[in-house]
Amino acid sequence: MSAAILLQIAGLTMRFGGLVAVADLDLDVRAGEILGVIGPNGAGKSTTFNMLAGALAPTAGTLAFDGESLLGLPTHAFAARGIMRTFQHNKPFNSMSVRENIMVGMHTRIGHSLWRVLAGTSRAVQTERDAAQRADALVEFVGLGEWRDADVSTLSFGQGRLLEIARGLAAEPRLMMFDEPAAGLTSAECDRLSEIIRQIAQRGIAVLLIEHDMRFLMALADRVAVLDFGRKIAQGTPAEVRANAAVVAAYLGDLGAIGSANTVKGAAGGA
Ligand SMILES: Nc1ncnc2c1ncn2[C@@H]1O[C@H](COP(=O)(O)OP(=O)(O)OP(=O)(O)O)[C@@H](O)[C@H]1O
Ligand SMILES: [Mg+2]
Structure with missing residues (x-):
């Protein structure tokens, strides 16, 4: 069946003063999968990556990598375990x-x-x-x-x-995080990037991918998690997520933004 869980996120929470940027997030990431993370601006996507990279200490929750807790470790220890991210x-x-x-x-x-x-x-x-x-x-x-x-x-x-x-x-790395990697690229460069990310996952590396370009993300991701105001409101295959009413509502009915089946007929989904 599916590969073992590499990263296990449970109850992950980040508060900035009165603002809850990430609220009680549960997520499992497996070796060799591409897990897309989407959500409107300010949903908590980059904050989540910051915690996973060890750049921000969570307010609450647990993070386990290969069965070992990452909590309290310095940033370089996250990198030493093989957790890597590319910067905007x-x-x-x-x-x-x-x-x-x-x-x-x-x-x-x-x-x-x-x-x-x-x-x-x-x-x-x-x-x-x-x-x-x-x-x-x-x-x-x-x-x-x-x-x-x-x-x-x-x-x-x-x-x-x-x-x-x-x-x-x-x-x-064993886990690579990409925060909006397609931003600013030409469409030919996006195609190449897409192929590179696919091959990285095929090598058994777990990939976490934040991207606003839904065509790019939905064609690549095995699974997608959707954040809205810090909360995970949906998770599933690209096709499941596109058809999810809560997701459509989070995008204020802007179906084009999530490549909804209603607007993008026969879009590549990957089951
Ligand atoms: N260091 C910080 N101090 C205070 N508030 C912060 C900090 N970092 C992020 N925030 C707030 O936390 C919320 C989530 O921000 P985050 O950058 O994670 O969103 P995002 O989903 O990556 O959005 P975008 O799609 O615009 O990149 C936002 O309201 C943001 O203003
Ligand atoms: Mg961001």
């Missing part, structure tokens, strides 16, 4: 090539220091060679092969997004 704004290291940027992503996880490389110990040299080979494979994977040695400052916005993904993958 790309933050590459300028004056470095595409390939070097990806290798930096590895070094933070391997934790090997510059002096070891300089000292030229055989293990360090070997590690460096392995890292270079893996970086090359990742450059190819995201389709930036031709730009491998280019300075990152010369990349387009969309290429920067692909680099960000390659850097995330360099750390060998």
Whole structure:
């Protein structure tokens, strides 16, 4: 049947003063699945990701990754366990090539220091060679092969997004979170991104995907969770969610926004 639960979220709550941004959220995420998270602006989607990445400590609730609690751990411990997210704004290291940027992503996880490389110990040299080979494979994977040695400052916005993904993958994540990855991309870039995310999941990585572009999200997601005012109001396959009355109401009847079957006939759904 389905893969084991990788991330188990129960009763997750985040309060900012009087505002409840995320309220009593229960959600299971499995290895190799693409779980879409949708909801109107301010629904609590990014706040949820912030808690899952260890950037915000929840007000209440539990988070278990591979059966182990994440509560109280520092942010770097979330990354060390393989929880990764891409940011809305790309933050590459300028004056470095595409390939070097990806290798930096590895070094933070391997934790090997510059002096070891300089000292030229055989293990360090070997590690460096392995890292270079893996970086090359990742450059190819995201389709930036031709730009491998280019300075990152010369990349387009969309290429920067692909680099960000390659850097995330360099750390060998088990869970990857994408917060509006299609924003600002051309339709050709969206198609490529969609294929990359699909392949990431096929490698057994759990994918959490926030996206306002419903065509993009509904075609990719195995399951979708819908947040509204911090609460999960629906969960199911894309087709189930599109047909859900509470979801339609949350979008104020804007059926086009969720690609409702009423407006998008025969839309790709994935059962
Ligand atoms: N650090 C913070 N301090 C106070 N309020 C916050 C903070 N972060 C988020 N909020 C509030 O929490 C609510 C949820 O915000 P969040 O960014 O999670 O929404 P979202 O679903 O990601 O929305 P969008 O689709 O617009 O990105 C909003 O009302 C927001 O203003
Ligand atoms: Mg957001």
